[in-house]
Every structure is written in structure tokens, then in C-alpha cells.
Amino acid sequence: MQINYTTDAFASLLQLINFIETKNTKAAGLRWFTRYEIFLRKSLFNPSQVRICHNQTFKKLELRCLNYNDWIIAFFVWEKHILIEALLHKSRISD
Numbered sequence: 054m055q056i057n058y059t060t061d062a063f064a065s066l067l068q069l070i071n072f073i074e075t076k077n078t079k080a081a082g083l084r085w086f087t088r089y090e091i092f093l094r095k096s097l098f099n100p101s102q103v104r105i106c107h108n109q110t111f112k113k114l115e116l117r118c119l120n121y122n123d124w125i126i127a128f129f130v131w132e133k134h135i136l137i138e139a140l141l142h143k144s145r146i147s148d
Contacts (some may be wrong), residue, residue, distance in 0.1 A: 054097060057135045065140040092121050100130045108146050
């Protein structure tokens with residue numbers, strides 16, 4: 054299953070990795086990203102079984118949501134593609 058990102062979601066991912074890298078030990082951002090990728094691959098093995106987001110805005114867009122630590126990953130499923138629309142800290146989401 055191919056995973057793609059919107060420009061905004063990809064920018065959020067890069068900012069998060071850079072933040073982790075500057076606040077922790079060398080290569081911490083890369084280690085976090087590796088764990089994140091493993092989580093995505095496992096969680097998105099059957100993406101149509103992931104629940105629709107509780108957030109009303111995401112629900113109207115029929116986005117599905119995963120929780121990764123303190124992060125919400127909102128995505129859309131096409132036939133053999135996944136488009137990650139948003140990567141947001143859970144404190145920025147209201148139900």
C-alpha cells in the first residue's frame with residue numbers, strides 16, 4: 054500500500070522530526086521517524102478497518118484517524134493508496 058502526504062501534512066512531519074532532532078540526542082528525529090513508519094505500515098495493513106475520525110471536520114471529509122503517541126494521523130483511503138491529510142498534536146483537535 055503506497056502512502057502519500059499532502060503538502061501540509063508532509064511539512065508538519067518534517068517540522069516534527071526537526072523539532073525532535075534539535076531537542077534530543079543526535080539522530081533522535083530519525084529514530085522517531087523509523088518507529089512512526091513501522092507503526093504506519095502495521096496500522097495501515099487493512100486501512101478500511103480504521104475508524105472514521107471523531108472530529109466533526111474530519112468526519113465530514115470522511116477521513117480516518119490513527120493515534121500515534123500524542124499525534125493524530127488523519128488520512129483518506131483510495132484503492133491502493135493512502136493520502137495522509139493531516140498530522141496534528143492531539144491538543145490541537147477538539148471533538
